[in-house]
């Protein structure tokens with residue numbers, strides 16, 4: 327995995343001694359903030375792009391796709407976070423039918439969970455239901471679940487993302503899909519809010535999030551990701567009592583005291599914040615504030631594809647000596663990893679290792695047999 331990473335995480339990783347690297351690899355880690363379409367291995371995306379000519383209409387030309395893939399392959403340079411969202415049309419053109427979406431999902435799951443030294447012990451993968459000419463939103467989520475459920479629930483589950491630009495009707499539909507699938511015993515464990523951090527009106531979310539919570543789903547919200555996110559919006563999102571928060575980079579004192587009081591776990595994505603330029607250096611990163619306050623955090627990758635990182639790479643940023651890393655001790659890094667394991671929706675909201683329904687148990691057996 328380390329061969330495909332580059333930038334700050336690779337530099338930190340390369341500075342570690344073999345025993346430090348082994349320590350990170352062996353540490354049980356949870357990845358709780360990984361966007362599916364931002365985590366597809368570049369090799370798989372390239373394969374899908376080569377087959378693109380045979381795909382049905384996606385609204386993009388092969389040249390536009392090729393250009394998008396080339397950018398991702400060579401490493402993206404973002405002037406600011408809004409540039410980031412322009413990367414997705416090329417990726418979406420390649421994951422717009424159930425079969426390609428399943429291939430992409432399988433590759434993402436393998437990237438995190440398989441191999442001699444898996445990146446993590448547990449993955450909560452997230453994705454935004456998308457309607458395309460070839461699938462509706464429910465079929466989109468079902469296609470991902472078909473792959474997720476090849477693994478046991480102790481390894482991976484799905485979070486359904488809501489995009490800040492969604493209309494009330496689409497928000498309702500997505501939450502209903504998540505609740506309905508959960509009620510059928512499918513492995514949806516939570517709801518996320520993501521997308522362009524300055525888009526949308528957050529007032530429309532309340533009723534949808536309460537329904538999700540009442541149905542036993544965990545709630546995580548991208549919050550205060552940019553300086554343009556207002557204090558009023560941040561307080562409004564906190565009033566929906568999320569269990570976890572994505573980024574939480576620009577919290578004022580009032581927001582910080584709510585977060586600390588309610589022990590809302592912060593999903594920290596170091597490389598993502600550096601490359602999106604919402605944080606100027608590791609030294610200035612808000613992770614320091616949460617570490618000082620012994621507040622629950624979980625270290626995550628966000629989007630391994632554009633940010634060319636890995637979960638082991640993100641942990642290397644904790645352990646490596648300054649200025650390449652934060653210079654935490656191994657005991658401190660171990661404590662951070664334990665906090666992450668304790669913050670999963672699986673552990674909070676579901677009985678441990680529950681395999682609900684024989685259908686799931688069968689799929690897990692199939693995987694174990696190599697099917």
Ligand SMILES: CNc1ncnc2c1ncn2[C@@H]1O[C@H](COP(=O)(O)O)[C@@H](O)[C@H]1O
Pocket residue numbers: 361362363364410414452453454487489520521522523548551598602628629
């Ligand atoms: C940089 N930090 C971020 N902030 C906000 N939203 C982000 C994000 N990184 C990814 N996404 C959201 O996830 C989608 C891709 O995965 P899915 O199609 O859902 O699987 C992006 O289109 C964006 O809406």
